[in-house]
Amino acid sequence: MDAPLFGTIGGDISVSFEFFPPKSEKMETQLWDAITQLAPLDPAFVSVTYGAGxxxxxxxxxxxxxxxxxxxLVPAAHLTCVGAxxxxxxxxxxxxxxxxxxxxVALRGDPPPASGGKFEPHPEGYASAADLVAGLKARHDFDISVAAYPEVHPEALSADADLDNLKRKIDAGAxxxxxxxxxxxxxxxxxxxxVLAAGITTPILPGIMPVTNFNAIRRMSGNTEIPSWLESMFAGLDERPGPRALVAAVAAADLCKRLYDGGVRDFHFYTLNRAEQTYAICQLLGLRPKETA
Incomplete structure (x- = not known):
């Protein structure tokens, strides 16, 4: 008898979750509801983002x-170079x-909208994420995460230049x-x-984004390729949030299964302050809530 697609996964994974700070009382409630639901999955850390500028x-x-x-929980605070x-x-x-x-989580950061989309270092600030990492490590012995771009940062001169930048961040102490x-x-x-050919041996956690809004993902994608089959999966679901959420969870879980089959055991989820899809994906990957006394 054929085993189900996720039936052979033993739950031997580690997860981390990203949240963003709330702008209103309603969003505050949604955030802490998501944190409360996901906390029993015992994440290695939870990160909190930092807005443009x-x-x-x-x-x-x-x-x-x-x-x-x-x-x-172990919190990881995002910190950027922009505007400071x-x-x-x-x-x-x-x-x-x-x-x-x-x-x-040390990032160069997105420039504010008023800048026209171009990053300009603060005249008295850190010029890059690598400089920020070095400055933070000189200040305190932080555990530091940085960003990586499998399909190249949109502003990078080339894939090699982007990889060199990642190596500088790692060498600075990430x-x-x-x-x-x-x-x-x-x-x-x-x-x-x-990455390995460049001599980088630090962990590279895959960032997983369940598709809650396909048009928003298209706007955010930058150099990230959106496969035609994925677009087809979400066709006609713009006004059907329930089915869209189910399809999104299945699509993301399928990606995680392919990564798992390739040896990946650490996953970072961009939750968008919603617990249901991320929890469902973790359930399919065999992760169960930690027993509490």
Whole structure:
């Protein structure tokens, strides 16, 4: 008898989750409901994003602080180079360290809309993510995650230049990289081959994005290829959120299964502050809630 597609997965995986800071009381409730539902899956860490130009700085800090004081989760605070001097960033890093935060996701960051989409370093700030990593490591012994792009950063001069930039971030002290979302397991594994050939041996966690809104994914994709079969799967579901969520969970779980079959055991989920799809995917991958006393 043929085994079901996910029937042979033993739950020997590790997961981490990304959330974004809420903008309203309603979004605050949704965020903490998602955290409460996903926490029993015992994530290695949970990250909290930082808006373009540092626009969510206070809300990010408030969310991370609450994670420290009210949960047993390991929070990872996003921190970017955009719109802040080295002194301001160092001060934020000190505040996180004093609050008990030991994990930072160090990013160059997206430029604010007023910049026309072009990154311009702050005249007294860090010029790149690699510089930010070095500055943070000099300040405190943070565990640092950085970004990686299996299908190349949209602003990179070339794939080789993008890989060189990743290597600079690792050499500056980063512990791991988390990838931009992708929809092809082949793209991830080809990227891993290049990473290893470049002498990078730190973990490269695949970033998994369940498709909650296909048009939004298309806008966010940058250089990420959206396969025609994926577009076909979501055709006609724009006004059907229930079926769309089910299809999204199945599509993401299928990608995770292909990664698992290739040896991947660590997965990072972009939750968009919604628990159901991510929880369902983890369930299919054999992960079960941690027993509590």
């Amino acid at each position: 540092g626009s969510t700085r206070e809300r990010t800090h408030a969310t991370v602080s609450r994670l420290v004081t009210e949960t047993d 001097s080295k002194g301001e960033i160092d001060e934020i890093a000190d505040q996180y360290w004093e609050a008990g935060v030991r994990h930072i 512990t791991r990289a988390i990838t931009q979302f992708f929809f092809s397991a082949g793209a991830y594994f080809r990227f891993l081959d290049k």
